[in-house]
Amino acid sequence: MSQTTDKKRKIKEIRIKTEWCKGCGICVDICPKQVLAMDYMTPVVVSLGSCIACGLCEINCPDFCLEVILEESDR
Ligand code: SF4
Numbered sequence: 001m002s003q004t005t006d007k008k009r010k011i012k013e014i015r016i017k018t019e020w021c022k023g024c025g026i027c028v029d030i031c032p033k034q035v036l037a038m039d040y041m042t043p044v045v046v047s048l049g050s051c052i053a054c055g056l057c058e059i060n061c062p063d064f065c066l067e068v069i070l071e072e073s074d075r
């Protein structure tokens with residue numbers, strides 16, 4: 001089976017350091033794909049398969065709680 005060679009930025013995991021999180025909800029509001037949702041005061045990943053690895057959640061979290069982990073690229 002053929003495979004595309006330019007499969008870049010494939011999401012593996014979104015790590016959330018909940019102990020740093022103040023529950024502002026910015027990450028949930030800014031995600032264009034509704035990957036994250038608030039569970040009371042904590043963001044949770046509800047739809048990792050929808051994530052396009054844009055990095056907006058990580059960049060915009062004021063408390064540096066989020067880390068977008070990509071699959072290892074084979075390039
Ligand atoms: S990387 Fe982009 S699409 Fe994925 S959870 Fe963060 S904001 Fe949403």
Ligand code: SF4
Binds near residue numbers: 022060
């Ligand atoms: S943007 Fe950061 S501090 Fe705010 S809810 Fe999301 S993870 Fe927590």
